[in-house]
Amino acid sequence: xNSVNDMNSMIELNDVTQVFHxxxxxxxxxxxxxxxxxxxxxxxEPPQILSLVGQSGSGKSTIARIILGLQKxxxxxxxxxxxxxxxxxxxxxxxxxxxxxxVFQDPYGIFNPFYRVDRVxxxxxxxxxxxxxxxxxxxxxxEALHAVDLxxxxxxxxxxxxxxxxxxxxxxxxxVYLLHPKFIIADEPISMLDAAVRVLFLNILLDFKQxxxxxxxxxxxxxxxxxxxxxxxxxxxxxxIVERGRVDDVLVHPSHPYTxxxxxxxxxxxxxxxxxxxxxxxxxxxxPVVVEQPDLEVPGSI
Amino acid sequence: MVNNLSKAVEKxxxxxSPLIDIEDLKVYYNTVNGVSQAVDGVNLNxxxxxxxxxxxxxxxxxxxxxxxxxxxxxxxxYIAGGKITFYPEDDNPIDLLDLDGPxxxxxxxxxxxxxxxxxxxxxxxxxxxxxxxxxxxxxxxEITRFEAEKTIPELLRRVGLEPYVxxxxxxxxxxxxxxxxxxxxxxxxxxxxxxADEPTxxxxxxxxxxxxxxxxxxxxxxxxxxxxxxxxxxxxxELADRVAVMYAGTIVEVGDVRQIFxxxxxxxxxxLIGSIPRIGGDRVRLGGxxxxxxxxxxWPSGCRFHPRCPHAMPVCSQEVPELLVSDEQTxxxxxxxxxxxxxxxxxxxxxxxxxxxx
Amino acid sequence: xxxxxxxxxxxxxxxxKVQAGVLILAFFILVAILHQPLSALIGHGxxxxxxxxxxxWQMPNGEHWLGTDRYGRDILAMxxxxxxxxLEVGAIAGLLSTIFGVIVxxxxxxxGGRLDSILSGTTDVFLVVPSFPLLITLSAYTSRVxxxxxxxxxxxxxxxxxxxxxxxQVLSLxxxxxxxxxxxxxxxxxxxxFQELLPNLLPFIGVGFASASLGSxxxxxxxxxxxxxxxxxxxxxxxxNWSQGWGALSLGAWPIFVAPVFxxxxxxxxxxxxxxxxxxxxxxxLRKTAGA
Numbered sequence: 001x002n003s004v005n006d007m008n009s010m011i012e013l014n015d016v017t018q019v020f021h022x023x024x025x026x027x028x029x030x031x032x033x034x035x036x037x038x039x040x041x042x043x044x045e046p047p048q049i050l051s052l053v054g055q056s057g058s059g060k061s062t063i064a065r066i067i068l069g070l071q072k073x074x075x076x077x078x079x080x081x082x083x084x085x086x087x088x089x090x091x092x093x094x095x096x097x098x099x100x101x102x103v104f105q106d107p108y109g110i111f112n113p114f115y116r117v118d119r120v121x122x123x124x125x126x127x128x129x130x131x132x133x134x135x136x137x138x139x140x141x142x143e144a145l146h147a148v149d150l151x152x153x154x155x156x157x158x159x160x161x162x163x164x165x166x167x168x169x170x171x172x173x174x175x176v177y178l179l180h181p182k183f184i185i186a187d188e189p190i191s192m193l194d195a196a197v198r199v200l201f202l203n204i205l206l207d208f209k210q211x212x213x214x215x216x217x218x219x220x221x222x223x224x225x226x227x228x229x230x231x232x233x234x235x236x237x238x239x240x241i242v243e244r245g246r247v248d249d250v251l252v253h254p255s256h257p258y259t260x261x262x263x264x265x266x267x268x269x270x271x272x273x274x275x276x277x278x279x280x281x282x283x284x285x286x287x288p289v290v291v292e293q294p295d296l297e298v299p300g301s302i
Numbered sequence: 303m304v305n306n307l308s309k310a311v312e313k314x315x316x317x318x319s320p321l322i323d324i325e326d327l328k329v330y331y332n333t334v335n336g337v338s339q340a341v342d343g344v345n346l347n348x349x350x351x352x353x354x355x356x357x358x359x360x361x362x363x364x365x366x367x368x369x370x371x372x373x374x375x376x377x378x379x380y381i382a383g384g385k386i387t388f389y390p391e392d393d394n395p396i397d398l399l400d401l402d403g404p405x406x407x408x409x410x411x412x413x414x415x416x417x418x419x420x421x422x423x424x425x426x427x428x429x430x431x432x433x434x435x436x437x438x439x440x441x442x443x444e445i446t447r448f449e450a451e452k453t454i455p456e457l458l459r460r461v462g463l464e465p466y467v468x469x470x471x472x473x474x475x476x477x478x479x480x481x482x483x484x485x486x487x488x489x490x491x492x493x494x495x496x497x498a499d500e501p502t503x504x505x506x507x508x509x510x511x512x513x514x515x516x517x518x519x520x521x522x523x524x525x526x527x528x529x530x531x532x533x534x535x536x537x538x539x540e541l542a543d544r545v546a547v548m549y550a551g552t553i554v555e556v557g558d559v560r561q562i563f564x565x566x567x568x569x570x571x572x573x574l575i576g577s578i579p580r581i582g583g584d585r586v587r588l589g590g591x592x593x594x595x596x597x598x599x600x601w602p603s604g605c606r607f608h609p610r611c612p613h614a615m616p617v618c619s620q621e622v623p624e625l626l627v628s629d630e631q632t633x634x635x636x637x638x639x640x641x642x643x644x645x646x647x648x649x650x651x652x653x654x655x656x657x658x659x660x
Numbered sequence: 661x662x663x664x665x666x667x668x669x670x671x672x673x674x675x676x677k678v679q680a681g682v683l684i685l686a687f688f689i690l691v692a693i694l695h696q697p698l699s700a701l702i703g704h705g706x707x708x709x710x711x712x713x714x715x716x717w718q719m720p721n722g723e724h725w726l727g728t729d730r731y732g733r734d735i736l737a738m739x740x741x742x743x744x745x746x747l748e749v750g751a752i753a754g755l756l757s758t759i760f761g762v763i764v765x766x767x768x769x770x771x772g773g774r775l776d777s778i779l780s781g782t783t784d785v786f787l788v789v790p791s792f793p794l795l796i797t798l799s800a801y802t803s804r805v806x807x808x809x810x811x812x813x814x815x816x817x818x819x820x821x822x823x824x825x826x827x828x829q830v831l832s833l834x835x836x837x838x839x840x841x842x843x844x845x846x847x848x849x850x851x852x853x854f855q856e857l858l859p860n861l862l863p864f865i866g867v868g869f870a871s872a873s874l875g876s877x878x879x880x881x882x883x884x885x886x887x888x889x890x891x892x893x894x895x896x897x898x899x900x901n902w903s904q905g906w907g908a909l910s911l912g913a914w915p916i917f918v919a920p921v922f923x924x925x926x927x928x929x930x931x932x933x934x935x936x937x938x939x940x941x942x943x944x945x946l947r948k949t950a951g952a
Binding site: 056166196197198199200203224227230251263266269272274275 | 359360502506507508510511514515533534535536537539540542559560563564573574577578579580581582585587588589590591594595
């Protein structure tokens with residue numbers, strides 16, 4: 001077993017299932033299966049980018065939270081180097097926290113509005129003992145900001161509301177750089193950013209893989225951004241992974257009907273390549289809030 | 303409904319004539335830190351029967367522009383200048399900014415309808431769908447209640463919804479379904495113009511395609527005009543006939559959709575087109591746009607894009623470039639491109655340029 | 661700290677209502693703090709509250725600005741002293757109930773699960789139990805009790821309100837992304853509660869404190885008006901009690917009735933002004949200009 005072997009740091013999900021109960025799930029019988037028997041692994045060596053693609057409500061954000069230890073799965077396990085993350089010793093837990101860091105979706109909610117932006121760096125430095133003095137800490141912060149193309153003077157003494165969404169997400173990436181984790185769990189990191197800024201963010205993620213060897217789990221609903229970062233892809237629908245493989249294969253020659261449907265629905269940014277066929281999507285996806293009603297689509301009416 | 307359909311056939315022949323003329327529109331906001339010039343001198347012509355896309359990133363002013371067009375501007379925003387002229391088919395031109403309450407009501411739905419984002423609601427939450435249809439139809443046409451009610455199932459079917467949706471309340475419908483109900487209402491009244499604001503955001507991806515197709519259909523089979531506001535350039539590529547690109551409260555480029563995508567003139571448009579990831583083909587690093595979006599309280603001097611422009615010249619920080627037409631014809635389009643950039647205003651910079659609002 | 665003061669300064673500038681409310685409240689608080697020198701001033705060196713020193717039932721005149729009561733005590737002095745006592749009771753009861761309520765709210769709201777069920781259940785029990793009859797019963801046994809004890813008893817009945825409302829705020833904040841970020845940065849529960857949640861709730865808790873204080877003052881007045889409540893303390897409610905018991909109004913001696921009512925009304929009004937002013941500042945729709 002390679003559980004202590006540094007060369008093979010791997011996060012594995014084994015048959016992870018997450019069921020939610022509560023009043024909001026009354027229409028589906030009191031429980032809602034957000035994640036349904038999902039298994040996959042993330043390896044640090046060689047560094048990779050693995051996209052997890054699905055629509056909202058497909059369970060992808062729940063998976064992110066499960067991996068980050070913020071949500072305990074109903075059944076199944078997440079293991080790091082072979083050990084269940086809920087059964088780690090103190091020291092192993094510290095290592096896990098150091099090795100796995102997130103980038104979240106909402107650049108507005110990610111900062112505590114009460115504090116200045118640099119607090120996210122200092123908290124990390126303090127908690128992970130990254131620097132022994134203030135000068136050394138400051139040097140680390142400045143290096144991190146340069147790595148994401150931000151100038152320290154533009155950022156460090158500001159409050160979150162004084163920065164743009166793109167700047168805030170880059171500060172988050174700088175924080176990730178500071179911690180130098182092996183794994184980045186990026187949950188819809190660019191969906192709330194403008195188009196031009198998205199590309200800059202994705203370029204930094206690619207740099208992080210190529211220059212610093214970090215593996216990213218890139219969670220998104222936008223297929224073209226997944227194609228842009230390349231690597232491997234998993235397509236998730238209603239908590240189940242329906243297709244996986246290399247991005248170049250899955251997104252160009254999809255085999256599962258759900259993937260095909262997703263691809264058919266992405267508008268192509270080329271006016272000479274417009275959709276010619278009119279599609280009328282059959283039944284299952286368009287469910288009204290009142291579940292008992294049968295489907296409301298009428299085929300072929302447009 | 304029969305009346306409306308024949309009217310629709312008629313409408314197509316008026317395609318191409320001007321529908322709305324926006325002249326030097328300014329919409330400002332009062333804020334604690336000064337006046338925010340969200341829309342600052344916009345000139346735009348919208349032609350009958352076209353789909354005009356308005357593209358731009360957050361903060362460019364496109365939402366403020368459309369709410370002003372729909373007369374939905376509320377304090378602290380106010381119209382600081384300009385004119386919006388609407389040319390109905392069989393009537394005299396109307397200055398939309400000049401209308402009062404009852405006049406506005408008669409213009410709404412019959413001439414102008416609004417399709418908000420899927421998650422928002424321009425439907426009355428305490429009325430059933432069919433009552434809202436009837437309400438709107440009775441107000442804007444001469445048919446009786448009974449006749450109005452008879453048209454509802456057909457209208458719903460037209461947008462792909464089952465007839466018994468009519469008995470439901472808006473909160474029981476999903477975002478995509480609400481969108482389609484509103485489209486059905488616009489069809490029922492044969493609105494001249496549908497303003498679609500980010501029609502595909504917040505919808506599931508397969509419904510996005512349905513909505514996009516429906517908007518295309520409004521133009522193709524009913525001759526309606528659509529203003530499509532979205533930051534998603536791919537949607538413009540699918541739908542728009544012409545695209546107007548907004549930056550920092552002004553229009554920086556207007557042109558045929560093919561020209562915008564294949565041969566954009568303005569550096570901002572070029573950078574925007576250059577940041578769109580596509581599926582398939584070689585994997586190439588895209589460039590993005592350097593710098594940050596400027597603040598509407600303090601627009602940069604001269605050309606507002608100059609701090610971020612790779613082609614900036616000294617004149618760019620001094621003079622505001624006008625939106626000028628170029629004589630050159632991009633192959634395959636009938637539209638002459640318009641761009642507000644000093645690269646094209648300098649004498650001898652290629653092509654003859656003259657001022658003309660298209 | 662500096663930012664806090666700047667924010668307060670911003671609030672002051674932002675709303676005339678806030679300015680008015682704060683000024684009125686500040687005035688009363690100042691009077692209460694300075695009640696002893698003021699009393700001396702009013703009595704011109706002698707104790708204005710000594711019995712039978714001056715003539716009884718005087719109408720407002722040059723020497724006694726609000727007249728005197730049945731025992732010849734200066735009513736202005738009584739009002740000043742009464743105001744002090746009322747504010748003291750309000751402040752102590754408000755402080756105690758807010759601290760206790762906030763602790764319960766944070767612990768239950770953040771941890772969730774069984775602990776939250778127990779704490780919320782307890783809060784609800786206290787909320788549901790009719791407080792006024794209980795207060796009446798309690799006060800029957802506490803006629804000779806200190807101001808502090810009165811404040812404690814009042815706090816026992818007002819902490820659930822602070823707990824309830826603070827808990828719902830905690831619930832909404834605890835799932836914010838910055839809390840999750842704190843968790844993956846190895847912050848423990850206490851650090852999250854104190855460093856992440858508490859600072860953002862301070863304004864909310866502050867308003868809760870003001871309401872609890874005011875509520876306690878009025879609860880005490882309510883008790884005293886019907887004759888219950890600690891008799892040894894001279895506060896505004898006691899003055900109202902006396903005005904009733906001595907039939908002051910039928911004698912035409914209105915100051916002993918009007919003065920406390922006026923002060924209480926102004927206290928209430930000023931706190932409300934501040935609340936409404938703050939709401940206008942924070943809720944853009946009520947304003948005419950957009951905020952930063």
